[in-house]
Amino acid sequence: MSAYSELANHFERASALSNAIGILQWDSDTMMPKGAVGTRAESLAYLRVAHHGLVTDPRIGDWLEAAGSDTALGAWEQANVREIRRIWTVDTALPADLVEASSKAISACEMTWRQARADADFATLLPYLHEVLRLQREIGTAKGEKLGLSPYDALLNDYEPGGRSARIDALFAELADFLPGFTDEVIAIQAGRGPVVAPDGPFPVEAQRALGLSMMAVLGFDFDRGRLDVSAHPFCGGADNDVRITTRYDQEDFARALMGVMHETGHALYEQGRPQTFLHQPVGQARSMSVHESQSLLMEMQACRSREFLTFAAPQMREAFGRSGPAWEADALLRHYTKVERGFIRVEADEVTYPAHIILRYRLEKALIGDEMPLSEMPSAWNAMMRELLGITPPNDRLGCLQDIHWPSGGWGYFPTYTLGAMTAAQVFDAAKRADADVLPGIARGDFGPLVRWLRANIHGQGSLYETDELLTRATGRPLDASVFISHLRRRYAEG
Amino acid sequence: MSAYSELANHFERASALSNAIGILQWDSDTMMPKGAVGTRAESLAYLRVAHHGLVTDPRIGDWLEAAGSDTALGAWEQANVREIRRIWTVDTALPADLVEASSKAISACEMTWRQARADADFATLLPYLHEVLRLQREIGTAKGEKLGLSPYDALLNDYEPGGRSARIDALFAELADFLPGFTDEVIAIQAGRGPVVAPDGPFPVEAQRALGLSMMAVLGFDFDRGRLDVSAHPFCGGADNDVRITTRYDQEDFARALMGVMHETGHALYEQGRPQTFLHQPVGQARSMSVHESQSLLMEMQACRSREFLTFAAPQMREAFGRSGPAWEADALLRHYTKVERGFIRVEADEVTYPAHIILRYRLEKALIGDEMPLSEMPSAWNAMMRELLGITPPNDRLGCLQDIHWPSGGWGYFPTYTLGAMTAAQVFDAAKRADADVLPGIARGDFGPLVRWLRANIHGQGSLYETDELLTRATGRPLDASVFISHLRRRYAEG
Numbered sequence: 001m002s003a004y005s006e007l008a009n010h011f012e013r014a015s016a017l018s019n020a021i022g023i024l025q026w027d028s029d030t031m032m033p034k035g036a037v038g039t040r041a042e043s044l045a046y047l048r049v050a051h052h053g054l055v056t057d058p059r060i061g062d063w064l065e066a067a068g069s070d071t072a073l074g075a076w077e078q079a080n081v082r083e084i085r086r087i088w089t090v091d092t093a094l095p096a097d098l099v100e101a102s103s104k105a106i107s108a109c110e111m112t113w114r115q116a117r118a119d120a121d122f123a124t125l126l127p128y129l130h131e132v133l134r135l136q137r138e139i140g141t142a143k144g145e146k147l148g149l150s151p152y153d154a155l156l157n158d159y160e161p162g163g164r165s166a167r168i169d170a171l172f173a174e175l176a177d178f179l180p181g182f183t184d185e186v187i188a189i190q191a192g193r194g195p196v197v198a199p200d201g202p203f204p205v206e207a208q209r210a211l212g213l214s215m216m217a218v219l220g221f222d223f224d225r226g227r228l229d230v231s232a233h234p235f236c237g238g239a240d241n242d243v244r245i246t247t248r249y250d251q252e253d254f255a256r257a258l259m260g261v262m263h264e265t266g267h268a269l270y271e272q273g274r275p276q277t278f279l280h281q282p283v284g285q286a287r288s289m290s291v292h293e294s295q296s297l298l299m300e301m302q303a304c305r306s307r308e309f310l311t312f313a314a315p316q317m318r319e320a321f322g323r324s325g326p327a328w329e330a331d332a333l334l335r336h337y338t339k340v341e342r343g344f345i346r347v348e349a350d351e352v353t354y355p356a357h358i359i360l361r362y363r364l365e366k367a368l369i370g371d372e373m374p375l376s377e378m379p380s381a382w383n384a385m386m387r388e389l390l391g392i393t394p395p396n397d398r399l400g401c402l403q404d405i406h407w408p409s410g411g412w413g414y415f416p417t418y419t420l421g422a423m424t425a426a427q428v429f430d431a432a433k434r435a436d437a438d439v440l441p442g443i444a445r446g447d448f449g450p451l452v453r454w455l456r457a458n459i460h461g462q463g464s465l466y467e468t469d470e471l472l473t474r475a476t477g478r479p480l481d482a483s484v485f486i487s488h489l490r491r492r493y494a495e496g
Numbered sequence: 497m498s499a500y501s502e503l504a505n506h507f508e509r510a511s512a513l514s515n516a517i518g519i520l521q522w523d524s525d526t527m528m529p530k531g532a533v534g535t536r537a538e539s540l541a542y543l544r545v546a547h548h549g550l551v552t553d554p555r556i557g558d559w560l561e562a563a564g565s566d567t568a569l570g571a572w573e574q575a576n577v578r579e580i581r582r583i584w585t586v587d588t589a590l591p592a593d594l595v596e597a598s599s600k601a602i603s604a605c606e607m608t609w610r611q612a613r614a615d616a617d618f619a620t621l622l623p624y625l626h627e628v629l630r631l632q633r634e635i636g637t638a639k640g641e642k643l644g645l646s647p648y649d650a651l652l653n654d655y656e657p658g659g660r661s662a663r664i665d666a667l668f669a670e671l672a673d674f675l676p677g678f679t680d681e682v683i684a685i686q687a688g689r690g691p692v693v694a695p696d697g698p699f700p701v702e703a704q705r706a707l708g709l710s711m712m713a714v715l716g717f718d719f720d721r722g723r724l725d726v727s728a729h730p731f732c733g734g735a736d737n738d739v740r741i742t743t744r745y746d747q748e749d750f751a752r753a754l755m756g757v758m759h760e761t762g763h764a765l766y767e768q769g770r771p772q773t774f775l776h777q778p779v780g781q782a783r784s785m786s787v788h789e790s791q792s793l794l795m796e797m798q799a800c801r802s803r804e805f806l807t808f809a810a811p812q813m814r815e816a817f818g819r820s821g822p823a824w825e826a827d828a829l830l831r832h833y834t835k836v837e838r839g840f841i842r843v844e845a846d847e848v849t850y851p852a853h854i855i856l857r858y859r860l861e862k863a864l865i866g867d868e869m870p871l872s873e874m875p876s877a878w879n880a881m882m883r884e885l886l887g888i889t890p891p892n893d894r895l896g897c898l899q900d901i902h903w904p905s906g907g908w909g910y911f912p913t914y915t916l917g918a919m920t921a922a923q924v925f926d927a928a929k930r931a932d933a934d935v936l937p938g939i940a941r942g943d944f945g946p947l948v949r950w951l952r953a954n955i956h957g958q959g960s961l962y963e964t965d966e967l968l969t970r971a972t973g974r975p976l977d978a979s980v981f982i983s984h985l986r987r988r989y990a991e992g
Contacts, residue, residue: 012538013542015538016538016539016541016542016543017539017542019535019536019538019539020516020520020539020542020543023519023520023523023536023539024516024519027519027523031527031723032738033719033720033721033722033723033738034720035718035721035737035738036721036735036736036737036738039515039735039736039737039738040515040519040735040738042508042511042512042515042776043512043513043515043516043519043735044516045512046509046512046513046516047512047516050546222531223529224529224530224531225529225531225532226529227527227529239532239535239536239539240532240535241531241532241534241535242528242529242532242535280538
């Protein structure tokens with residue numbers, strides 16, 4: 001057997017494990033009775049250790065060396081070797097005791113965080129978060145040494161392969177220049193139009209679910225290879241050809257679940273559109289977190305908060321709930337779903353103010369990993385940056401630096417991918433509309449075929465064949481820049 | 497670490513895998529979209545191979561030898577060593593190529609069987625079933641050589657540790673003597689009482705589910721450690737502290753789902769009542785298939801088809817569906833749920849005629865494994881025995897020897913445990929009633945506490961501490977005999 005075949009077989013086996021983990025993780029969040037938490041933790045820990053053992057198998061190093069000089073490999077196989085090398089380099093960078101210490105510190109910190117957030121008590125969290133931060137820095141340093149990257153860039157690289165903070169600094173600087181003034185402008189414009197009338201509830205959960213399922217079908221979700229369920233925190237998970245998205249229903253506001261479902265459906269379409277031939281291989285995986293988020297935001301923000309989509313969807317919404325009236329007209333719905341407001345909470349933020357929440361977190365986590373500020377000063381730095389970027393000051397840390405689980409759970413380097421994703425979404429949607437003049441008219445008549453076909457060909461079906469920059473250049477004509485996103489915001493919020 | 501601790505740790509790890517397999521299997525039957533079938537098969541195959549590798553680890557042999565002479569072990573630990581030795585002896589008896597050949601033959605045979613059953617076409621199935629049988633005989637021979645058992649007893653031993661066909665022959669002979677005449681008698685008695693009025697539907701699925709959940713709670717199901725869902729074939733599965741039962745709803749006949757739920761709840765109470773200290777160890781598992789089936793039949797047949805239970809349940813049923821009338825009185829429900837009829841299909845059979853279906857299958861499979869009759873003659877032997885035991889002749893093999901998946905799927909030696917379970921259920925329920933005079937009155941007022949407490953102490957909480965005979969002798973005063981079951985049938989059907 002060739003070295004390449006050995007690698008492919010080996011990672012095929014690893015995918016059998018990661019698919020099992022994906023379903024068990026989904027089950028933990030949707031179906032599992034609470035008394036099973038201990039049993040499940042043992043199963044997941046066992047499978048994760050087994051998976052880590054597989055992808056750090058010392059034979060992989062030899063196979064990679066031999067496969068690297070195999071001139072008979074095609075482009076996909078070569079890219080697969082590159083992706084396997086990427087995984088192997090990172091996963092073998094860490095000594096086992098560092099992995100274990102980090103895992104324990106995260107468990108303790110997460111547990112403390114839940115109470116600390118409820119109590120708005122940063123002081124109690126501080127020593128736990130300090131330990132997580134210290135170990136994240138150590139992990140970043142170990143990986144960075146193997147990759148020739150700074151500790152922060154090495155952490156970022158896990159979520160955004162090839163992503164570099166120097167580049168993000170520039171992109172985010174452009175947004176940080178533009179957004180504070182623009183937010184003032186939009187809020188003034190929207191205030192000038194008078195109050196927004198919103199559909200008022202209650203909206204029965206069954207009707208919300210039926211509407212969500214029917215809209216998933218409109219967007220092109222393949223129900224033979226996926227499901228919709230309920231969880232406390234919506235996500236897209238599952239396994240290869242088994243893509244499971246979740247939502248949660250608010251009886252007073254159906255759009256919260258519905259827009260969430262559209263968002264997760266964007267993620268799901270990416271997963272369902274990955275190349276079947278390499279579905280279980282590293283090269284067949286989604287390219288990066290920013291590209292993944294671009295697909296969810298493309299659906300939720302670009303496509304489904306558009307006048308075209310709401311023109312199509314308004315009658316469906318009225319029918320789903322047996323309601324009508326001024327609040328149920330497409331124009332009113334559009335105003336409602338594009339309302340801009342300054343708020344403290346990231347996950348409740350609109351499209352215009354969201355990047356401020358991200359830029360703030362990005363700048364802080366980079367400084368903290370880089371040891372440029374003490375963790376104890378983080379809450380005041382957070383609040384100062386909220387004032388600078390959004391003009392508001394959190395009254396306490398529950399509404400400030402304690403709101404997200406990312407840092408307590410060891411997700412350092414993840415935050416920037418949200419806003420990179422928003423920018424990518426704008427650029428990709430713009431390219432799709434330019435490539436096929438029927439994309440927008442299709443959405444207006446509830447036909448997402450033109451859009452999804454283009455995404456399949458240019459993004460989903462490409463898996464990890466190219467690095468992110470090349471993927472984006474091939475699909476949109478250039479690497480990521482901030483201008484298309486800024487134009488989109490101008491058009492929708494200042495000129496629309 | 498002591499040899500015993502090594503064994504216990506090793507099997508604790510194995511349970512992490514088997515619990516993962518249990519949940520993935522449950523998911524396959526309840527939640528999984530059909531397009532995921534290939535991905536899931538790969539995950540399950542991987543985990544099963546890994547599990548087999550763990551429980552056949554050569555170090556186990558050394559640990560067993562050392563632990564066998566460890567005089568410091570308590571009774572539970574000694575029994576755990578005995579159970580581990582049992583597993584290890586059986587699982588290491590088979591060469592890998594035999595396991596693989598059998599697994600492939602079963603896959604091919606199952607697939608052919610689905611169509612052959614639909615077509616009532618035994619001839620097409622014959623060569624596939626012949627191969628499965630041949631390999632089952634080979635497996636039984638290999639295991640039998642290590643255990644000092646005949647090939648059939650070695651297969652039986654996998655489901656019923658310590659079970660022997662000589663003993664079953666005698667028990668079943670007693671039933672086969674009694675039942676044909678008794679069936680005639682009961683059918684005549686029931687006919688003399690005039691027609692049974694049954695509640696007529698439709699019965700909405702949501703109301704059926706709510707009633708099922710409320711009755712599960714009455715029986716003592718712990719919803720913090722389990723769930724109820726829907727599947728094509730009802731089962732009790734899941735994992736430690738995560739017991740998942742299923743049912744299917746018939747809009748025209750709510751009792752089908754309800755009695756199925758009571759049946760699976762009986763299994764679930766056993767699983768939820770296993771000793772927590774040894775939950776993940778072999779000694780903490782359910783004793784055998786016949787004891788497991790005794791717990792489901794005790795709930796479904798002994799407790800829930802009783803006048804006491806139906807007196808309690810009738811008002812709840814009326815309220816669940818907002819219905820009333822003569823068919824909804826306890827007496828009418830009791831007549832409906834204890835109606836005896838001769839039929840071709842095992843899974844639709846009542847308590848009186850069910851054993852005939854089992855005795856027939858048991859005698860046939862024993863003769864086939866023992867190479868005492870050619871497989872090609874099985875259909876005519878089946879039909880002859882149906883005439884002898886039940887007095888009816890299947891018009892085709894779909895209603896005859898093609899109806900069950902057990903043989904095509906390699907489940908040889910399993911069938912007798914159903915009727916051993918029915919007899920055990922009668923004997924255990926009888927002992928519980930004698931031990932606590934409040935068992936029946938409790939059921940009549942919807943309080944299963946007295947019954948379940950006795951079962952917890954005498955059956956569920958005992959795990960595999962004792963061999964089946966000793967478990968039953970301790971709980972009921974003697975090993976299994978047929979007389980209590982026969983008395984129960986007489987009392988309920990001829991004297992009731």
